[in-house]
Amino acid sequence: MRGKHPIGLAVLAGTELAERFSYYGMTALLALYMRKQLLLPGHVEHVIGLAGLRHLFEFRGPMSDQAFASLIYGWYGGLVYFTPLIGGWVADRWLGTKRTVVAGALLMSAGHLAMSLDATFLIALILLIVGSGFLKGNIAAQVGTLYPKDAESLRERGFTIFSTAINIGAVAGPIATGTTAIVYGWHAGFALAAALMLLALIVYLIGSRTLPSHREVRSEKVVHPPLTHDETVRTWCLLAVIALMIPVSVTYTMVWNIGVVWVDGHVDLASPFGTVPASWFNSVDSFASIVIAPVLIALWAWQARRKSEPVSITKIALGAFITGLSALLLALGCLTAGSDGRVSVVWPLLGWFGMGVGFMWYWPIALSLVSSAAPPKVNATLMGGTYLALFFGSAIMGWVGSFYDQMGNGAFWTMDAAISLVSALVIVALKKPLTRILEPADQSPG
Numbered sequence: 001m002r003g004k005h006p007i008g009l010a011v012l013a014g015t016e017l018a019e020r021f022s023y024y025g026m027t028a029l030l031a032l033y034m035r036k037q038l039l040l041p042g043h044v045e046h047v048i049g050l051a052g053l054r055h056l057f058e059f060r061g062p063m064s065d066q067a068f069a070s071l072i073y074g075w076y077g078g079l080v081y082f083t084p085l086i087g088g089w090v091a092d093r094w095l096g097t098k099r100t101v102v103a104g105a106l107l108m109s110a111g112h113l114a115m116s117l118d119a120t121f122l123i124a125l126i127l128l129i130v131g132s133g134f135l136k137g138n139i140a141a142q143v144g145t146l147y148p149k150d151a152e153s154l155r156e157r158g159f160t161i162f163s164t165a166i167n168i169g170a171v172a173g174p175i176a177t178g179t180t181a182i183v184y185g186w187h188a189g190f191a192l193a194a195a196l197m198l199l200a201l202i203v204y205l206i207g208s209r210t211l212p213s214h215r216e217v218r219s220e221k222v223v224h225p226p227l228t229h230d231e232t233v234r235t236w237c238l239l240a241v242i243a244l245m246i247p248v249s250v251t252y253t254m255v256w257n258i259g260v261v262w263v264d265g266h267v268d269l270a271s272p273f274g275t276v277p278a279s280w281f282n283s284v285d286s287f288a289s290i291v292i293a294p295v296l297i298a299l300w301a302w303q304a305r306r307k308s309e310p311v312s313i314t315k316i317a318l319g320a321f322i323t324g325l326s327a328l329l330l331a332l333g334c335l336t337a338g339s340d341g342r343v344s345v346v347w348p349l350l351g352w353f354g355m356g357v358g359f360m361w362y363w364p365i366a367l368s369l370v371s372s373a374a375p376p377k378v379n380a381t382l383m384g385g386t387y388l389a390l391f392f393g394s395a396i397m398g399w400v401g402s403f404y405d406q407m408g409n410g411a412f413w414t415m416d417a418a419i420s421l422v423s424a425l426v427i428v429a430l431k432k433p434l435t436r437i438l439e440p441a442d443q444s445p446g
Helices: 007-038 050-060 065-095 097-114 121-145 152-184 186-210 229-266 278-305 312-335 346-373 376-386 388-401 409-429 431-438
Strands: none
Touching: 007 065, 007 097, 007 121, 007 152, 007 186, 007 229, 007 278, 050 065, 050 121, 065 097, 065 121, 065 229, 065 376, 065 388, 097 121, 097 186, 121 152, 152 186, 152 278, 229 278, 229 312, 229 346, 229 376, 229 388, 229 409, 229 431, 278 346, 312 346, 312 409, 312 431, 346 376, 376 388, 388 409, 409 431
16 A cells, blocks of 8 residues: 555545535525525424524524524534534444444434425434434545555655545535525525435445544553643643634634625625626535645645745634625625625635635634644544634634624624734634644744
């Protein structure tokens, strides 16, 4: 296998591509579906459990349908990033990796199919949340097991291929389901997501024999000594970095929720080929991440040769700044609205693209920083904890988005931008002490 990737990588990458297609395809429709059909009279009365959920969310008083939909979206998106912690525990202590992945794929398939009925909407979300938690982390964990311990470079390239499959699925999903929903209706779009999830399961089952077997026999546990004072300080600093990424996640994930609603209602989507579905925009940020990745790798390599590469904290701050500016572009676009109240499509395209660029500046860098700087005793815990920034970010995003219909469009996107921009300023203010504690002493600050 020297210099060659195992066939199991194609199995895992293909499975994840189909799964991400289904996930991002479904979420691209979710906000619009709730606003334009599910919460309307004649539909909302039939959704099992929805009245009770609304009563729970209305602790601060009655809310609009748009605010209710935003809260549902935020908690759904957040819990998807929380449940992989549970999925990992189930795989390690009960089912094993392969069986947990299969269970996750079955649950997600059932969830997508349940979206074909208004009545089972909340049941569908629960199935999707649990299924994604079972599948997401355990698929990625299997990639590392395909390679021998001494094949670090090949393993990194394998993860790069795997990540590319994720982004391809994230780009294709919203385009395909959005088009299907426009032509055949919302439930047809969700059915397409279900079909791709079933395809992911078939690919995994057929190719599972090419994957290393998961044995329930545990290897001897490595016992690490208690944290030293310096390690404790380093741990708290990493927790601070994770916390500082929560506001950035609020700003970014807002475009998947309120963003498509705003585009649908206030952006000129006419084209020579007809009206462009608003859900397509949720492909733009993933496309931007694919395009910008080699550019950033080349830029940082060039800066490293000149000994001018920014340190990780600086990169994260730049990512937060780019994310905030991208939201600000949406606010500026609102000022250019024509007499019909419509904004040029250029503004959301630039905003979504900027979000994808900003994401590549902060998220992979944060994962790398935590991986390298976290003490061995808490390394795995902090790596898993990094994803809690996405959990809290999405949940808070849903709450912030609930104020959308109470504000002007320009004011709302300015507020969304400010959340990330303020975070960027705080990160810059803390750059020196965080860098001194977390980064190697021989790395020159940028």
